[in-house]
Amino acid sequence: MKGFEYYAPETLDAAVEILARYGEGAYPVAGGTDLIPKMRYGHVAPQAVVNLKRIPGLNRITSLENGGLHVGALVTLTQLSREALVRERYPVVAHIAGKMASAQVRNLATVGGNLCNAAPSADLAPPLIALDAEALIVGPEGERRVPLEHFFTGPGATVLGPGELLTAVLLPPPQPHTRAMYIKHAHREALDIAIVGVAALVRLAPGTATCQGARIVLGAVAPTPIRAREAEALLEGAPLTEEHIAEAGRLAAQAARPIDDVRGSAWYRRKMVDVLTRRAIAGTRGEGGDLT
Amino acid sequence: MCAFSYIGKRIPKPDAVEKATGRVIYGHDLKVPRMLHAKVLRSPLPHAHILHVDTSRAERLPGVKAVITADDFPPRRFGFAKDRTPLTGDKVRRVGDEVAAVAAVDEETAEEALELIRVEYEPLPAVFDPEEALKPDAPLIHEERGSNLFRHQEYVHGNPDRALDEADVVVEDVFELGYMQPTPLETCFCLAAFDPSGRLTVWSTTQIPFLLQRDLAEALGIPGHHIRIIQTAIGGGFGRGLDMYSFEPICVWLARKAGRPVRLAFTRQEEFIAAECRQPMRIWSRAGAMKDGRLWVRDVKVLLDNGAYVSWGTVTTLVFMETVGSLYRVPHARMVSDSVYTNNPITGAVRGFGNPQSTFVVETQMDRLAEAIGMDPLEFRLRNANRPFEETPQGIKVTSCGLKECLEAVAERIGWKHRHERRPQEGPVRRGIGIAATMNVGGGARIYRSDGCGAIVKVDDFGQVTVMTGATEIGQGSDVIVAQIVAEELGIPPETILIVNNDTALTPWDVGVHASRTTFIAGNAALIAAREVKRQILETAEELLEAAAEDLELRDGFVVVRGSPERRVPFDKVVRARHFRQGGEVIVGHGWYDPPNEMVGADGKGNISAAYGFGAQAIEVEVDLETGKVKPLRVISAHDVGRAINPMYVEGQIEGGVVMGLGYALLEELQVREGRVLNPTLLDYRLLTALDAPQIESVIIETDDPEGPFGAKGVGEMGTNPTAAAVANAIYDAVGVRITQLPITPERVLRAVESRK
Numbered sequence A: 001m002k003g004f005e006y007y008a009p010e011t012l013d014a015a016v017e018i019l020a021r022y023g024e025g026a027y028p029v030a031g032g033t034d035l036i037p038k039m040r041y042g043h044v045a046p047q048a049v050v051n052l053k054r055i056p057g058l059n060r061i062t063s064l065e066n067g068g069l070h071v072g073a074l075v076t077l078t079q080l081s082r083e084a085l086v087r088e089r090y091p092v093v094a095h096i097a098g099k100m101a102s103a104q105v106r107n108l109a110t111v112g113g114n115l116c117n118a119a120p121s122a123d124l125a126p127p128l129i130a131l132d133a134e135a136l137i138v139g140p141e142g143e144r145r146v147p148l149e150h151f152f153t154g155p156g157a158t159v160l161g162p163g164e165l166l167t168a169v170l171l172p173p174p175q176p177h178t179r180a181m182y183i184k185h186a187h188r189e190a191l192d193i194a195i196v197g198v199a200a201l202v203r204l205a206p207g208t209a210t211c212q213g214a215r216i217v218l219g220a221v222a223p224t225p226i227r228a229r230e231a232e233a234l235l236e237g238a239p240l241t242e243e244h245i246a247e248a249g250r251l252a253a254q255a256a257r258p259i260d261d262v263r264g265s266a267w268y269r270r271k272m273v274d275v276l277t278r279r280a281i282a283g284t285r286g287e288g289g290d291l292t
Numbered sequence B: 001m002c003a004f005s006y007i008g009k010r011i012p013k014p015d016a017v018e019k020a021t022g023r024v025i026y027g028h029d030l031k032v033p034r035m036l037h038a039k040v041l042r043s044p045l046p047h048a049h050i051l052h053v054d055t056s057r058a059e060r061l062p063g064v065k066a067v068i069t070a071d072d073f074p075p076r077r078f079g080f081a082k083d084r085t086p087l088t089g090d091k092v093r094r095v096g097d098e099v100a101a102v103a104a105v106d107e108e109t110a111e112e113a114l115e116l117i118r119v120e121y122e123p124l125p126a127v128f129d130p131e132e133a134l135k136p137d138a139p140l141i142h143e144e145r146g147s148n149l150f151r152h153q154e155y156v157h158g159n160p161d162r163a164l165d166e167a168d169v170v171v172e173d174v175f176e177l178g179y180m181q182p183t184p185l186e187t188c189f190c191l192a193a194f195d196p197s198g199r200l201t202v203w204s205t206t207q208i209p210f211l212l213q214r215d216l217a218e219a220l221g222i223p224g225h226h227i228r229i230i231q232t233a234i235g236g237g238f239g240r241g242l243d244m245y246s247f248e249p250i251c252v253w254l255a256r257k258a259g260r261p262v263r264l265a266f267t268r269q270e271e272f273i274a275a276e277c278r279q280p281m282r283i284w285s286r287a288g289a290m291k292d293g294r295l296w297v298r299d300v301k302v303l304l305d306n307g308a309y310v311s312w313g314t315v316t317t318l319v320f321m322e323t324v325g326s327l328y329r330v331p332h333a334r335m336v337s338d339s340v341y342t343n344n345p346i347t348g349a350v351r352g353f354g355n356p357q358s359t360f361v362v363e364t365q366m367d368r369l370a371e372a373i374g375m376d377p378l379e380f381r382l383r384n385a386n387r388p389f390e391e392t393p394q395g396i397k398v399t400s401c402g403l404k405e406c407l408e409a410v411a412e413r414i415g416w417k418h419r420h421e422r423r424p425q426e427g428p429v430r431r432g433i434g435i436a437a438t439m440n441v442g443g444g445a446r447i448y449r450s451d452g453c454g455a456i457v458k459v460d461d462f463g464q465v466t467v468m469t470g471a472t473e474i475g476q477g478s479d480v481i482v483a484q485i486v487a488e489e490l491g492i493p494p495e496t497i498l499i500v501n502n503d504t505a506l507t508p509w510d511v512g513v514h515a516s517r518t519t520f521i522a523g524n525a526a527l528i529a530a531r532e533v534k535r536q537i538l539e540t541a542e543e544l545l546e547a548a549a550e551d552l553e554l555r556d557g558f559v560v561v562r563g564s565p566e567r568r569v570p571f572d573k574v575v576r577a578r579h580f581r582q583g584g585e586v587i588v589g590h591g592w593y594d595p596p597n598e599m600v601g602a603d604g605k606g607n608i609s610a611a612y613g614f615g616a617q618a619i620e621v622e623v624d625l626e627t628g629k630v631k632p633l634r635v636i637s638a639h640d641v642g643r644a645i646n647p648m649y650v651e652g653q654i655e656g657g658v659v660m661g662l663g664y665a666l667l668e669e670l671q672v673r674e675g676r677v678l679n680p681t682l683l684d685y686r687l688l689t690a691l692d693a694p695q696i697e698s699v700i701i702e703t704d705d706p707e708g709p710f711g712a713k714g715v716g717e718m719g720t721n722p723t724a725a726a727v728a729n730a731i732y733d734a735v736g737v738r739i740t741q742l743p744i745t746p747e748r749v750l751r752a753v754e755s756r757k
């Protein structure tokens, strides 16, 4: 590993100032579970590493006035999986957070790190995008909000500019009659990266099986997590029949732009988008799996 | 049957708690004064001439104490085929070939120095497929050999050509087996130091201390008797430590040049790139049977990818051959194998040593034959199973043999008879059960001039028994097994026995920890030594107790007159009585055991082992037809181990073997493209985690082998051999597709399911 400057600022302002000063050469570090291996393998060689963990307040989960949730960027996966507010309002998020990586990694790994690392396979991205979450960003110019859907710009790339930090993820209040499911398809039960991840969220018209709103979000099948908008459009206003679900799976598979890599071929990934989309949508009808 | 005091007891490993709590000092933890850290510069290209190496800038970097290239070494070669030098000077033959090395005050400085070394390469055409490598115009990996074919072997018994015509049914398949890494948790390690008189000590994770001593001497021209190998606590072996690798002479040479101790430890990435892995094989196999259920013939052709250099791993074809020629009674068999050089990673020994590959082939086709003649696969196997005390046409002298019992045990426990009742016939997830058996050397394997091991048992004035054994401990528990054997003979608790087993300056010779041989060979050596000690003790006790030796027994730390328990004398008192008198002597016994087995001849025949282990597995899996995912649910693994000296360790070996076998079957694959490893991390080279491991039930079958110590045979590798075949057979049972490629990834299953539609 190459030498670097190390900073552990105690305020957000100080962190932003240091990051802005170094520009591209500075990397914030939270849990370090993505960054440190990358530095070890020589994939990145930061000039400066800025530890965010001394900044107070970034590791809190708090209820918003509108009934939504503010999840600080430094909240760990363990926290996210155990926090009652998350388990009650967004079980789909708590569930995957508790299954990612391994217990030891989850104790270190953070929400902000998972999103800012911007791996196309990042497991928190599809369910959070399906829930219409927003990214709260602080930088030299002050604070801004970006829908999480537009946060990612490519593998390892986000909308964060020089000096900018993700400080929180904002979740809108849970919608009535809405259920969501995220299916991570991986080779192993634990300690693995998704070959494909699919999140489905379905809002039913009260007392019916008719879909009023849907989100289908795909992970690991494009340079960034993506929404399968045609599949969503097909479902909206339609009854959740076998045929519709099957058609949604086909449309989602068409939306995917997968590649071949060590975890799976493009052929296989596209197939899995179809299968998992169908299973995730069906899962939201309560036929197994776990829901929001 | 006589009752044992210590044989068959579940004595826990004394270092278990220390290992689980992280207190064991491994090689990686060692520090000695003035120690330097070494790093190796490796080739980024699979095949290239080296035009020029410039180390001058690296040498000038502050903190660098030695830089070496091929020019620093004497012109000596090493390796199974003497086709390598520690650093390569003329050309590189694989990605990862060692080109230069640095010793510096810390790892960071050594790494920085590597970046300052300039190497000019002239790329050469490379070849990555063994079939391509055999073509006349293929680029030559070792020009001086004139061909990329390292070895062609032929084995035959009976008349396979005629038999293939005669057989009522013949099945034919092509198998494609991938790279597997031994993946011990501790990566390769070496610490080398010269003392002022020029003697060398090497601390090492090797599995072959005495051969390493010899190999280092040969590679470097240091007199062998100036080399001392001390094994550190070893964080896993699985075959990884059965060859000397380049890093070992490199580390020694840096220590010599720098005049300081040098430590070299692989990163995990290096381990994946430069440690030897299981050889990929392409196999064409035909097998035939008669309608009445007689297995009739096997005809197998194997193409083995050695990689850029040949290791002991090339001998896996011999083990492969045993399974083809002798697992089940088969009147006609042929095997032709070619071991070929390519520009791929070096392959070597991994637990099972050719047997997981051959068992996959043989046991897949046993199922296919049973189906073709309309017979239950279990019945077909039982009909053709090896029997005790029969010699196979290959010259394998089976002694104790519990194959039938193993097959029956696993079938019974998995519910074989009723396996097709009560299982889902609809929906995407189906279930199936598969069965497979194995035969493995269990009484040594003579692939080297000596298959022996020595032991010294000494007793001090206080009655402390110390055993010096050549047997290497790599976590399997050979230390306790040896103690239990000596304890049984001497009638003292095994926990009180001290084992010295890690220093070539102290322990007698052993060929190494491989071939499931340690309990059998080192156990017999220790038993011989213990018997000698017992003889000496009884000789003196005769005088003290005024009784004849035949009437004496050693029990609970005393010599006792049989039938008169009050007439007894403590063990330590006998020792002192023998020592402290005119013309006295101390008690020491020496044992040497080299088994009555033989080298396999050029015709592939010969009794390679003094005993054979047998086993069977039944595995239940779940297969998802839509995703291709296979989930093992339950494994029953029964093994004829002769006698379980310590059932806990037998179960440990079986369970570990099964998990490794499941890895080979389903998950573990070093992905190599154009000679480059694409997944050199534990995240993408997937071992099973505890969550992926199914319920495993071990069944121990005891057959009391006539040659084994207290009847014991080896078990180290057996658990891993039949697993892939049993899984593949279970998948077929579940969804009707035959996968002949390993590992059986979800994608491969899905493609097979789709192409069937």
Ligand SMILES: Cc1cc2nc3c(=O)[nH]c(=O)nc-3n(C[C@H](O)[C@H](O)[C@H](O)COP(=O)(O)OP(=O)(O)OC[C@H]3O[C@@H](n4cnc5c(N)ncnc54)[C@H](O)[C@@H]3O)c2cc1C
Pocket: A027, A028, A029, A030, A031, A032, A033, A034, A035, A036, A037, A052, A073, A074, A099, A100, A101, A102, A105, A108, A109, A110, A111, A112, A113, A114, A115, A116, A117, A121, A122, A123, A124, A160, A164, A165, A166, A167, A191, A192, A193, A194, B683
């Ligand atoms: C063994 C193992 C298993 C894993 N399994 C999974 C898995 O199952 N699913 C999965 O999705 N991931 C997995 N990961 C990846 C990783 O653990 C997660 O992505 C984790 O959430 C990253 O968080 P961190 O706090 O450790 O990030 P860090 O490594 O600290 O940071 C990651 C990146 O984000 C940047 N960053 C961090 N915080 C901020 C911030 N607030 N603002 C701006 N930039 C920031 C850093 O500069 C860095 O580039 C695994 C990793 C390992 C080592």
